Amino acid sequence: MIKAPLLSKPEVGDTLIIYLSISTSAVSFVLIRKDSGVERPVYYASKALQDAETRYSNIEKLALALVMSARKLRPYFQAHAIIVLTNHPLRQILQSPDTSGRMIKWAIALGEFDISYQPKPAEKGQAVADFIADFTYPVDIASTPEAVASLPSEAQKIESTTPTWSLYVDGSSNQQGCGAGLVLTTPDKVAMEYALRFKFKASNNEAEYEALLAGLRLAKHLGVKRIDIFSDSQLVVNQVTNNFDTKDSFMAAYLAQMRLLLKHFHYQITQVPRAANSHADALARLASAVEDKIGRKIHVELLAAPSTMVAEVCNLQQGDSWITPIYKFLAHGTLPNDKVQAKQIRYKSARYLIINDQLYKRSFTLPYLRCLTPAEAEIVLREIHEGVCGDHAGSRSLAHKTFRQGYYWPTLHQDAIRISRSCDKCQRYATIPHSPPEPLTPMISPWPFAQWGLDLIGPMPAGKGKVRYAIVAVDYFTKWAEVEPLATITEGKIEDFVWKNILCRFGIPNAIVTDNGRQFDNKKFKMFCSKFNINLCFASPAHPQSNGQVEAVNKIIKRTLKTSLDKAKGCWPEFVPQVLWSYRTSYRTSTGETPFSLAFGTEAVVPVELEQATYRIQNYIQSENDKQLTLNLDLVEEHRNQAHLRNVAYKQRISNYYDSRVKPRSFKVGDWVLKKRLLCDRVPSEGTLSPNWDGPFEVVVHQDSAKHNQFMVPTKASSMEDKYQSQKLRTMFIKIVRSTINLWCQHQSFTYKASPPKLHL
Template structure:
């Protein structure tokens, strides 16, 4: 009983005299104590005086979020956030790749085949690893909100179905190549990829319907020569191949054509060329260009194959919408009306388009503005046309009709043509799709200036 009473008195004495921070002295020896757990870390710096240790400074911090998943062996890595989802029609994949310099690459992939949610998560994982390898990442950490996929890859869960085992094997193979590790994160920390996934799983989305053929094509002799030094048996063919190869370069087993005034152009085979032409001509941000403008845009976005001009002409001639909505010029010629615009965005022309089919939010009109100097276009969808929502104040005056040069009318006609060709059977979504129509028009070379509207307005080319 006496020992218990003494221990209680000692405890009271200790609690009633908490340690106070002690000042240090020049040249004395200090001690650093560290305490580390899975949930918190702490450190105390102490000095010794008369064989009694007195604290100088102490700190502690609770580990939260990603800090809880950091081990002692961690080193700088690329990070990948992945997410996947599926519905009855198709699936979608969202990927956010972050470099060591904190540069972010967003990617979304539409799966035009039915998948389960877990299979969609594996699709996102495999696509993210392929993207990381393509940009040259040497080591990555993957953040995934799927408990099943994370635990299967880490070995905590077992893959039972044959399809999931195949996904697992593909994922593990890529992870071993990139020295990757995967960690599970809460869904709330994966909002950016979740947004991309939802957009990718929408009905109106660019889709790759079939695998691209990678068999023998016009690039095969060039790749074989640049990679292995393989030459044909015929001397004339050998000489021709060496001359051609001087204009090409092989980067990570991908063939590019050197350009005198543009970056390297990726070389495509026949299947790839048809797919790219279809995407640029009529898919998202396409505006059913003519053959010459289509070739220019293909080169500007970085693609090349020897028969680009010929293939573009054939493709445009066989495009059903280009034939049905093609330009039929019936207006008689008239004298031009010059418009003086001293500098960019100093003088604008305004006109109204509509009414269009009424859709969500009752939008049915478009207000279109064009800058007379750069020809840059701005447009906005409205419910009604009034003085208030346009910010216009009406003044009555004597009759005067300032003559314009019809530039806005021509612009309206061009935009209306693109809307018709792109969304003929989807009239109810024109407000959502109109920004892509405007973007397609602004990034296409115009014949009078030889430049895109984007370059004239911002003095630089579009980089995607």
Template sequence: MALALVVTARKLRPYFLSHPIIVLTNSPLGRIMTHSEVSGRMIKWNVELGEYDIEYKPRVAIKAQALSDFLSEMIQPAAEERWRVFVDGASCLAGCGVGVVIISPSGEKIKLAVKIDSRVTNNEAEYEAVLAGIRATREIGAARIILYSDSQLITQQIKGAYEVKDDRMLKYLHLIKAQAEVFVDWSIEQIPREENGEADALAKMAASLSEDRTREVLFISLVVLAIEEEEMLPVPEDSWMVPLIKFIRNGELPEEKARAQKIKRQPPRFVLLNNVLYRRSFQGPLLKCLSGKEVIYVLREIHEGCCGEHLGGTSLARKAMLAGFWWPTLHHDSARVVRTCEGCQHHSNFQHSPATPMKPIWASCPFDQWGMDIVGPFPVAQAQKKFLLVAVDYFSKWVEAEALAKITEREVLKFLWKNIVCRFGVPRRLISDNGRIIVQALKARLQGKGKDWVEELPSVLWAYRTTPRASTQETPFSLVYGSEAILPVEIGQTSARVESYPINNEDSRAVELDLLEEKRDQAMIRMEAYRVRVMKSYNKKVRVRDLQIGDLVMKKVNPAGDVGKLEARWEGPYKIIRRVSSGSFYLEDAQGKLLRRP
């Protein structure tokens, strides 16, 4: 019948894909197709039919409506006859086994032999036989059964005539009564051993591993005892596995139609073995399905356990599958575990990409805003000078610098008065951290002559002032004085400007000063275009990290002296208590102590 359904689906594939299909059959085809123990071609057909919306229903009798109504009114249906189930268990030196013979009301026989891999007593084997008979008849769909066993102790304990004192026997008794609740009517009777010979022979055959080759007996190997299955950690009701397990076991589907359709298409990829759900992988082996706390344990153990190496999210997910585990959110949970790992945070690489978009400072006129910075210490030069105080105008890029022995408030005020206020007026704003260019020029100029950096400082300043800047395409000297300075190279090798230089050039200088405002306006336009280009290039690299007050963050370790390779790169966590500007915050440690610098 399964082959007929597969051939029909192949020939009518467009109809099977576009419509729900109802298969009417009196055979348990639906249970067989979704059963966890099918093998061979049945698995292949099950996977092939899994893409269709197929529902299996029992075939009803085709009669006229009048005849149907008449029969329902006039004829009282007879009660369903009972199924007879003969069970027996065997425990010997060769092994342990269970035999079950099921006889339908019409006289058909189903033989079942179960090999028990664990060592059990005779009484436990008898209880396992009763459980095997109950489970087998439940799978068939019988409603009324009567069990026959040749063990007086087991039958009387189930009936309640004998008291059960052993804990394991009591667990078996509770399990039998719980699983037998699905039947409309059931009972158990004791029979002589001679009348139970067929079940006894099956039990001995299963215990001795002499599997029947005539295909008249269904042979099963039982790895875990029934009571041990119940002692396993149960699947929580809110687990993603519950709907799948219910559908594979009993064909139950959720009421929501879309969810039910999704679940009906998933069983070909899953199999239920010993009450545990597994997923068939594309690489071959079965992957055990996990949920809840099991997921966190597996990921933590693989990531930071005794054999963990703090992998990334994708590598962690792959290693979890290689270990034989799977769940629907494997990749997402792996990435979350990596992000929350304390060791990974303390030793992670530095992030060089900016966290916030660029906000350039706007300069509307010369000498309106100055950037200042203290650079050093340098090698000690004449008069114990080892620091450099630098100031740069944001508009013209004019630079002022002075070498100092020590940085004090008096020295800074003296520098500002002499080099900025007295020459260019009082600035509107002073901004720190602008000495990087001077340091680079000094390094190239000195070429290893560390102590002579003070003598080279005027030459470096002069070179900077007479070099065109990329932002304005003008030299700082021309934006300040209106004309270009004559360089020493124009004296050593006479240039055209020096040869034609007029003796009396006051009129030319006056014209240049009159045109200076226009030159500065043109420089401002070019500087704005340059600012837009820089912002566009910079903002492409931004990786926004939206931090709020109250968030816990890590802070880069400032090394003091030699730092070992195994030392942490980040320290913390620290709590954000106040935002200073975009990307800058005030932090405090776990004891509530404020850090000195934001």
């Protein structure tokens, strides 16, 4: 080569070839294209090595040359497929688990390009690369580190040798038992002794094969690549070297297993005299001895079945998984025909490597993560979640624990969410949420005394007449309350109270809201309400907020009684009128008025006004007072309208605060749900370890949430349908044949079937 070759422009679709060369002080490369079989250079360059780079190993210098070419010629690498011609295991080193961090970084940088590796023939392009490397010298830091030369030189060869291991094997079969012995010697002359005792009967030839198979399995596990095998069995050695035929089916099966293992080694098998194999022979005799005579200085393993026995297994994984394309590329260099997919696989594979035919992923937190197929991932996740050491952790904790155990697959977090959600125990013992599942629906009465709430207080200390209970009625508009002590809470007592204290004093209401107690939910009281065309509404079970107005008044009455009574708790019936008077004349935040003024249009006179006379007491005139009372009655409608507006605004403020904590849960007909377990449903013997949820139940009817958020939910003891708020329900995730049905629950009104659904688990 007298002059530098002329550079050539690559065409679209050309596959470019790159030659690499290194020396003690420089690295170089030549990028060429083939035009009708003639190599034409596209670009060539070199780089003088700096102080630290001169101490790189030869294989690292080759990788540096390739990385340098990719950085300098990035447009060419992105637009064309690149073939690296080298006789050195550059691809294997870049994907090796034992490589340095610098090599891993370079492997990731090269992963985005379409680079393949092929053996190097004797080509003119290599001579150019070698010449550039030989005639590139180190320069000062002030000068440029890159130079281009134009004269050829002889290629510098890199010698790489694989260490050779030695394996001595022998088998033994006698009346006392069968066994095998082997001695595996490292290149540093460190001998590893291994004895194997068979729990089955084997002939001498079968024992020899078992010994050789055990030795090869051990060598493969240790990562041995080159091995010399020594055996004193003439039959085994000659069958492996194809000098003898296998006429026995057992020998043919052993030979087939042998050839599968020998594919992983560069091997040489030699027959040696028994005297030269005395060490392995002694181990074999030791393993075949009577069991109680075996010493414990040498580990003896038990082999339960012959190596030729094929286990009957069911292949759960059908077809290719996400591992297959990456494994094929790393192991055989095979890529899909689609260029986009091929580029993606090539880029991803930089973070993966193969160890003992198993794909691993390089991790940021751990050295290597074993890659699992979907079937293996399912087993691992369920074992970590609910196995012997499982703690039924949440999805994020489960995914983190799986990573820490050394496993990886692309959908790990999604599968962890699915497993934790569909776990039956996790659902039944799940924490009861306190956040509301739907926006608040305020209940506002359209006019005074149109809607009343009824409830019971008790049992309380026995008072005069053996009264222990009290029935409370509250008007939703004016907040007017009526209370009557009762000795018994029968249907007749409830009916009499409603007749005397509501109907006869305030007229027939439009609706009465009660809980699900038998005193209210009975045929007689329903007929009584139906007779006067009163709508009888029931609150949801275990959801007193559905009748919150009367529940709030109950708390006020009980608190006032507690503070009014000292030790004579049995006197509470005598204090009821006083408590009612104080309540009726107290300012209510929701309306901005007292119940008395909204009911009668004028504020009541209280005892304190007599002790410390107010203006209206001091200037009382009968005739003027009558006129003012009459005027107040004329203005009471406006007075009530203003109170109604204040009540609506107050409830809106409460709704805004309540709705800010809402976490929606949606239902639809056919969904399966769990119902919150009430205190009365808990088993006393279980104590605090009782489940929090019962079920599953199926949604069969969807009711409008405008009907005060009441629901129909069944009980296991009967076929009747009860009403429940969706706040007492939660999603039921069900696993059916390795799949999950996602059934969410809406915070609206639903009716639920009594019998639990039948599941195909």
